[in-house]
Amino acid sequence: MVQSMNTKALLTLASVARRPGLMTPHVSVDTVSEINYALLKERCGIHAVVFDKDNTLTAPYENVIHPNARAGLATAIETFGVSNVAILSNSAGTKDDPDYEDAIAIEAALGIAVIKHDEKKPGGLEETLQHFGMEDPSAVCMVGDRLLTDVVFGNLYGMLTVHTMPLCSGDDNARDNKVAKVIRGAENKTLYGNWFGGRWLLGKQLPHKYWPGPEECPLVLISTTTATGNTEDNNDSNNDSNNAPANETKSSD
Secondary structure, three states, X not given: OOOOOOHHHHHHHHHHHHOHHHHOOOEEEOOHXXXXXXXXXXXXXXXXXXXXXXXXXXXXXXXXXXXXXXXXXXXXXXXXXXXXXXXXXXXXXXXXXXXXXXXXXXXXXXXXXXXXXXXXXXXXXXXXXXXXXXXXXXXXXXXXXOHHHHHHHHHHOOOEEEEEOOOOOHHHHXXXXXXXXXXXXXXXXXXXXXXXXXXXXXXXXXXXXXXXXXXXXXXXXOEEEOOOXXXXXXXXXXXXXXXXXXXXXXXXX
């Protein structure tokens, strides 16, 4: 599928310039399997979870759950129920998807709904709330690998936002949208790079209506995700440093 230009994201850049914290997630993880879904439901007032698809749940334009996302998706469905877990994609379920053929195929393959929406993220709020039969966006958790679409979308409307690293790299990422790939890399370097601008942005994190913060309610599991989709305890000090768990982002005091 060829994606059209995301004019909604371009128009939202002005809002991000005025409110830089819109691109700062509440939580940062390597994969969706590192999220504590039980605490999302029990302590954060979350009733529904929305996932981006490409490089969050699957390889780009593939309809098979990625091994490193399998445990996370299964736990989300078990915790919230299949009717309260869905995909909001900037390709499938949009006007780029004739007759929603890709959305239908994804629903059959992954077992969760794809929300149909006219505007690409950071648009799509009305359709998302209608899908879940909800009125309060703060009761939704948005999970995705893009800061300027997924995270900005969630933060614009008061959702709890979780940013993941892209699932694929190298040859596995060959089908990724080339423009999205370049922009994603720039986004991540801007926020997570060891420079004053990144540290400043992390300090601009917006509060969430229900989440008390990482000290009272840590949402990152102390585990790593294996290639088989199983989680392993990561408390062993001898673990390779490359497998260190992701951190929750928090504002500076």
